[in-house]
Amino acid sequence: MILVFGKTGQVATELGRLGGVTLLGRDRADLSDPQACATAIHHARPRAVINAAAYTAVDRAEEEEPLATRINAEAPGAMARACAALDIPLVHVSTDYVFDGSGDSPRDPGAPTGPLNAYDRSKLAGEQAIRDSHAAHAILRTSWVFSAHGANFVKTMLRLGASRDSLSVVADQIGGPTPAAAIAGACQTMAGQLAEGKGTPGTYHLSGGPDTSWAGFAREIMAQAGLPCRITDIPTSDFPTPAERPFNSRLDCRSLADRFGIARPDWRRHLSEVLAELHAA
Known part of the structure; x- marks a missing residue:
């Protein structure tokens, strides 16, 4: 059995659909109580653990950094130490936001980090806490997550695009x-291989291809959904937010394919599947 922290989030929901996992919601393991997370692992004694839960309110974290750090850093650290004690692997979902977003080349997993805001700092601290635990682990950094569940960019664009003739969307932030569903599949594969003594512990990247801007993503959403809403490119400076966002979110995903056989997904194909699911709901 693989134990998953998270139940209603996008990745956790997809892991539940894959089967073979036990999902822990906040009612059974609140990440604001790191010791409770460790206790849950010791009680369940799974063959592997996946942490698919996190504090993800990027802007609100500017005012709640201690809480974001407890959930995104202290709780994963406690999970990792529990996994080390039981000699089981941990797969942890992280983010491209640990980088400073400079340049225009894809970042490989070993590239220097440089968090820009409180959320980013909390996620980077979580990565380091896991490494410090000496547990067998795989940290999976990803970006711009979407699905038919929860709140995400695709659902926001569909809602706005259905009621407006045009939308202004940021075009100078580039990522994948x-x-x-692809993240969930990767996490399950990595956890299973590590539990069998296969694969290579370490830090990896997974993002959809090809890279695009938020505006490019929005145009594809409108096109596939058959919405006539026009997308106008704007710079980040025209859409200020409390927390600074990276301009370059491109990720080099080659090591994940080399060591776990997990290929970079085509987000356009998956978008069509998400739209079909939303239409059928």
């Missing part, structure tokens, strides 16, 4: 939209 990533289907939650």
Whole structure:
């Protein structure tokens, strides 16, 4: 059995659909109580653990950094130490936001980090806490997650595009939209291989291809959904937010394919599947 922290989030929902996992919601393991997370692992004694839960309110984290750090750093650290004690692997979902977003080349997993805001700092601290635990682990950084579940860019664009003739969308932030289903599949594969003594522990990247801008992503959403809403490119400076976002979210995913056989997903194909699911709902 693989134990998953998270139940209603996008990746956790997709892991539940894959089967073979036990999902822990906040009612059974609140990440604001790191010791409770460790206790849950010791009680369940799974063959592997996946942490698919996190504090994800990027802007609100500017005012709640201690809480974001407890959930995104202290709780994963406690999970990792529990896994180390039981000699089981941990797969942890992280983010491209640990980088400073400079340049225009894809970042490989070993590239220097440089968090820009409180959320980013909390996620980077979580990565380091896991590494410090000496547990067998795989940290999976990803970006721009979307699915038919929860709140995400695709659902926001569909809602706004259905009621407006045009939308202004940021065009100078570039990255890879990533289907939650692909992240879930990767996490399950990595956890299973590590539990069998296969694969290579370490830090990896998974993002959808090809890279695009938020505006490019929005145009594809409108096109596939058959919405006539026109997308106008704007710079980040025209859409200020409390927390600074990276301009370059491109990720080099080659090591994940080399060591776990997990290929970069085509987000356009997965988008069509998400739209079909939303239409059938």
